[in-house]
Amino acid sequence: MGFQLGLFSPNTESGLAITTVPERWSASWDDNLRLARLADEAGIDFMLPVARWTDWGRDTAFHQSVLDPLVWASGLLAATRRIRVFTTVHTAFHHPVVAAKQLATADHLSAGRVGLNIVAGWHAPEYEMFGLSLPSDHDTRYAYAQEWWDIVSRIWSSAEPFDHDGRFFQLKRVVGAPKPYNGRSLPTINAGSSKQGRSFAARNADRAFTVVGGPEDGAEIVKAIRAEAATHRRTVGVFTLGHVVCAPTRAEARERLRHYADEHADWPAVDEVMRLQGLHAQSFTPEMLQLHRDRFAAGHGSCPLVGDPDDVADAIAAFAGAGFDGIALSFLNYADELGYFAAEVIPRLEARGVRAARPGATAAGA
Ligand SMILES: Cc1cc2nc3c(=O)[nH]c(=O)nc-3n(C[C@H](O)[C@H](O)[C@H](O)COP(=O)(O)O)c2cc1C
Secondary structure, eight states: OBSEEEEEOTTBTTTTOOBOOTTSOOOOHHHHHHHHHHHHHHTOOEEEOOOOSSOOSSSSOTTSSBOOHHHHHHHHHHHOSSOEEEEEEETTTSOHHHHHHHHHHHHHHTTSOEEEEEEOOOOHHHHHHTTOOOOSSHHHHHHHHHHHHHHHHHHHHOSSOEEEEOSSOEEEEEOOOSOOTTSSOOOEEEEOOSHHHHHHHHHHOSEEEOOOSSHHHHHHHHHHHHHHHHHTTOOOEEEEEEEEEEOSSHHHHHHHHHIIIIITBOHHHHHHHHHHHHHHOOSSOHHHHHHOHHHHHHHTTOEEEEESHHHHHHHHHHHHHTTOSEEEEEETTHHHHHHHHHHHHHHHHHHTTSBOOOTTOOOOOO
8 A cells, every 4th residue: 555644633623733814624524524525535544533622721713623533533434435534532531441332333333444543641631621630750641541452452352251450440340342343453543752652652553653853853763663563573553744735836835834824823822732742741852842833833743744746745755765654644724725635746656656556546747
């Protein structure tokens, strides 16, 4: 299949763009449905939602409205034919017995196309909403996530009821049926960039989803995650994320970026997101937080994929060259912009050998 392309965060109002322009992403159900059908048709490999329970506490449209990732994924899976749709599950807020049942159900309704993104949690106000407190150290957060995942995967693999007597859960006579559609498990992602997050992915997930500065530092991170997975006799795919601004000319693309992510950036929200990330998560290194305020406005700190179709194809190809298995993309307005990306950039990726040509597709920009 080659390098995978996905769409990240279309279930959230404004997507990853922290901006006030009126054409920003609505995240309405109708727009998501239109997007999923376009993506299915265009050969996009996966969609990946963000799990968010509370907004960022500023007078802004950024992430005020967020469709629930599992309900969203189930609806989209029922309306599409081919694409994989992940759901994102907070281990702290979803009981593992409930999650195992819901995920298996979504897998059956889609004949095996749902995937699971496991997030360990970091946003303290969300914990307070649930009457919980965020464990201050990453070791405890990921120990909790490990126990959560051990229970979910055991429910899926166990024919007999079992008891679980752990540090965080004490459960009696646990059972769950149906099992996932393939009778075993679902494709899993772990999203996290700290040492503990990447280790969790190396031990448990099929894909590590991680933030990098670009292809150069990314190549080192890919090697490190793969090497750590190999110590557990596992292989893991490594994915990152980027925001696309693609136009017929480089100048036009740069002007669009300047318009939404500079002139009309929602700077108070940008600063609040960065402050909270710096306080509680290690998804971004302190250097990234210092250097990349502009990237937060444009795409929540993800890598820029900006320019004409050749520029954007080159930028994506550089991640494939660095060893990544795929990238999840965001757009200012996903459904309005995906058609152009699919028509102009995907054939260029095929021509560059980054993706296998789809039957009937014509190469461009070779
Ligand atoms: C690519 C990526 C996507 C993430 N998506 C979510 C999300 O949807 N919801 C959430 O609360 N946290 C999300 N996170 C946060 C992580 O799941 C994790 O809890 C947080 O990054 C703190 O862990 P870390 O310091 O290991 O990165 C994401 C992190 C990354 C790197």
